[in-house]
Amino acid sequence: MISLTWQWLTDPATWTGPGGILAQSVTHLRISVIALALAALVAVPVGLFIGHTGRGRWLAINVAGAFRAIPSLGVLFVATLILLPRLSGDLAFELPVILVLVLLAVPPVLSGTYAGVEAVDPAARDAARGVGMTESQILWQVEVPAALPLVLSGLRSAMLQIIATATIAAIVGIGGLGRYLIDGQASRQYEVMAGGAIVVAALALLVDLVMAGIQRVVVSRGLVEARAG
Amino acid sequence: MRRSTLITLALSATLGLAACGGGGDPMDTGGGEGDAGGGDASSAPGSLTVGSANFPENELLAEIYAAALSDAGVEVDTQLNIGSREAYIAGIQDGSIDALPEYTGGLATYLNPEITATSSEDVLADLQENLPDDLQVLEISEAEDKDSLVVTRETADELGLTSIADLADDAGDLTLGGPPEFETRPNGVDGLAEVYGLEFGGFRSLAAGANLTVQSLANGQVDVANIFTTNPAIEENDFVVLEDPESLFAAQNVVPLIRSDAVNPTIEETLNEVSAALNTDNLTSMMVQVQTDGEDPADVAREFVDANLGG
Amino acid sequence: MIGGVAWSTVGELVLRHLYLAGLPLLLGLLISLPLGWLATRYRWLAPPMIAGTGLLYTIPSLALFILLPLLLGTRVLDDANVLVAMTLYTIALLTRTVADGLGSVPGATRQAATAMGYGELRRTLVVDLPLAVPVITAGLRVAAVSNVSIVSVAALIGVSQLGQLFTEGFNRNDMGPILVGIGACVALALVLDAGIAALSRVLTPWLRAGAAR
Numbered sequence: 001m002i003s004l005t006w007q008w009l010t011d012p013a014t015w016t017g018p019g020g021i022l023a024q025s026v027t028h029l030r031i032s033v034i035a036l037a038l039a040a041l042v043a044v045p046v047g048l049f050i051g052h053t054g055r056g057r058w059l060a061i062n063v064a065g066a067f068r069a070i071p072s073l074g075v076l077f078v079a080t081l082i083l084l085p086r087l088s089g090d091l092a093f094e095l096p097v098i099l100v101l102v103l104l105a106v107p108p109v110l111s112g113t114y115a116g117v118e119a120v121d122p123a124a125r126d127a128a129r130g131v132g133m134t135e136s137q138i139l140w141q142v143e144v145p146a147a148l149p150l151v152l153s154g155l156r157s158a159m160l161q162i163i164a165t166a167t168i169a170a171i172v173g174i175g176g177l178g179r180y181l182i183d184g185q186a187s188r189q190y191e192v193m194a195g196g197a198i199v200v201a202a203l204a205l206l207v208d209l210v211m212a213g214i215q216r217v218v219v220s221r222g223l224v225e226a227r228a229g
Numbered sequence: 230m231r232r233s234t235l236i237t238l239a240l241s242a243t244l245g246l247a248a249c250g251g252g253g254d255p256m257d258t259g260g261g262e263g264d265a266g267g268g269d270a271s272s273a274p275g276s277l278t279v280g281s282a283n284f285p286e287n288e289l290l291a292e293i294y295a296a297a298l299s300d301a302g303v304e305v306d307t308q309l310n311i312g313s314r315e316a317y318i319a320g321i322q323d324g325s326i327d328a329l330p331e332y333t334g335g336l337a338t339y340l341n342p343e344i345t346a347t348s349s350e351d352v353l354a355d356l357q358e359n360l361p362d363d364l365q366v367l368e369i370s371e372a373e374d375k376d377s378l379v380v381t382r383e384t385a386d387e388l389g390l391t392s393i394a395d396l397a398d399d400a401g402d403l404t405l406g407g408p409p410e411f412e413t414r415p416n417g418v419d420g421l422a423e424v425y426g427l428e429f430g431g432f433r434s435l436a437a438g439a440n441l442t443v444q445s446l447a448n449g450q451v452d453v454a455n456i457f458t459t460n461p462a463i464e465e466n467d468f469v470v471l472e473d474p475e476s477l478f479a480a481q482n483v484v485p486l487i488r489s490d491a492v493n494p495t496i497e498e499t500l501n502e503v504s505a506a507l508n509t510d511n512l513t514s515m516m517v518q519v520q521t522d523g524e525d526p527a528d529v530a531r532e533f534v535d536a537n538l539g540g
Numbered sequence: 541m542i543g544g545v546a547w548s549t550v551g552e553l554v555l556r557h558l559y560l561a562g563l564p565l566l567l568g569l570l571i572s573l574p575l576g577w578l579a580t581r582y583r584w585l586a587p588p589m590i591a592g593t594g595l596l597y598t599i600p601s602l603a604l605f606i607l608l609p610l611l612l613g614t615r616v617l618d619d620a621n622v623l624v625a626m627t628l629y630t631i632a633l634l635t636r637t638v639a640d641g642l643g644s645v646p647g648a649t650r651q652a653a654t655a656m657g658y659g660e661l662r663r664t665l666v667v668d669l670p671l672a673v674p675v676i677t678a679g680l681r682v683a684a685v686s687n688v689s690i691v692s693v694a695a696l697i698g699v700s701q702l703g704q705l706f707t708e709g710f711n712r713n714d715m716g717p718i719l720v721g722i723g724a725c726v727a728l729a730l731v732l733d734a735g736i737a738a739l740s741r742v743l744t745p746w747l748r749a750g751a752a753r
Binding site: 001065066068069070071072073074075077078080081082160163164165167168171178181182185190193194196197200201204205 | 595597598599600601602603604606607610682685686688689692693695696697702703705706707709710713715718719721722725726729730733
């Protein structure tokens, strides 16, 4: 089993071509990135609002909690039943999958964002007011930079979940690394399944590593030094 | 006080895990559901776990088996919706389930990819020959549910299609859709290439079941689809079933597949009665009840057994 | 009947779901406690241990469900496959939380306990662990909710629980059972979540006493 998996993974034919790992990884990443971007588009502004004003925090916690409880497979099926007859082409399969992934990603991004803003030192906020900054200047020049590490942590953990869950896209007929799991199961080629699972985990780690790198670059030097000091 | 509760929980949890993990002796091919087979040569009705594949018709047939067996006094458990043939054969061989409704052609081809037989009798003979010792099939029913290639009425009219052979000119521009195993089975994509010389433009793997395949065909995400002939959606959507002049898709009579050590006279007799009562027509109309009218397969099965087996 | 599904069927599936998601929660907690303790006790162990258990979470659940029978020698439809997979996911989430929780106990408190003559084991069980309860139960709540959601994927391998309503409804082109399944999953998750939150309050009476003052 292990040697078969190794054989499969090291066979160049496994990696190239239209159904190869490289092509499927690109599809997988494309869907994942779109989902993360959409989730961030929704969750970051809402999180900033809640963190800055302190309003709606209770609602956000509970909505995020309820979102976490929604089973991805069920939403995928409902969305597919509704959207498949109404859309044409690949979009009819991709949109339900993206919707599921967005629902999955909203809670960690949202809670990362408002927790980040809330955790900003009140003294820093007061000082900003003291020097005459407007509310929007405070938000963009003080709170956002200071909250960035937690926002990015939220995005990272959302992305990990997205990449692992995007495999269920294969159930409804689109590509991505889930193909190896689903098709491998259907034809009982376990080495393909195991190999596919390894590739998914590796991709998740790789993306996490890249995001950690980005985090290091964009987080304000002042924050890093303050923490080190 | 609190700590002792925790210890009890911990203990019971550990024992629970041990009990779950411990059943895993791969050599343990015994009945699994306890005293199902062997021992008692008397006419004790015994017990049985009936499984099914992951499509509604098979689930319905499994419910019919279960209802009939339970009327005969057999203790029946069901484990439905298991997966494709590749998955549930593993399940019946390792004793997770004892019996399930099968289709002669599909099973025969699974066991012998080189099979050339296509008629009901020949397929059954081939099947009997290649079945592992721990499994057996009972009497076949005249009900048949064949694999088929299906297109929409528009596609059929536009390209002038009545048989699979007519696809020769256009296959390269068309996308074929079906369950993932259709891509690798000998009488799937490979068979289409070998027997009819068809190379489709692409294959879309639709794992979530026949309904997804039907919807994808109806909405144009695929142009040609692998759907079972008894699927009521074919009539509802005015799909065209392409003829199969080269008999790529072999006869597919419904037949009970059962573990040899789970059979007893009561079970055998009951399942044979079910096979005798089933035919393609009543199976198709039951499928309309389940898929079109949304009735519970268990209820439809119960009605059928009450009406036909004099239960 | 609700959404075309008999109430008794929903009840049965809810119990199955609770078993498949809940038992691993308990097992995962029992395994994470010593792991998290090791990570706080021996600092150098923490990074590899937390990264290692975190790695488990990146394995897609469907793959784990199907591959475990090969690794464990279990039958393909055995509940044990799902129970073990869910236990692994619980460990992935909880080890870090337990380490964080134990690590959050103030140094002064530990020193006071040591000064009172508490041995290390006793101090961990009687002082550190109770003080870490709020952090650990917060992690446990996340794990409970996530377990309930992940277990439903096991419907794809034929292990019955609420996810079965998804595949059945989808195959019959009927939204009813799917919506019933989603509703029941969310309800079960929220009940588990509230239950753990309540348990946490019961286990930490000193927090309420502090708040009342």
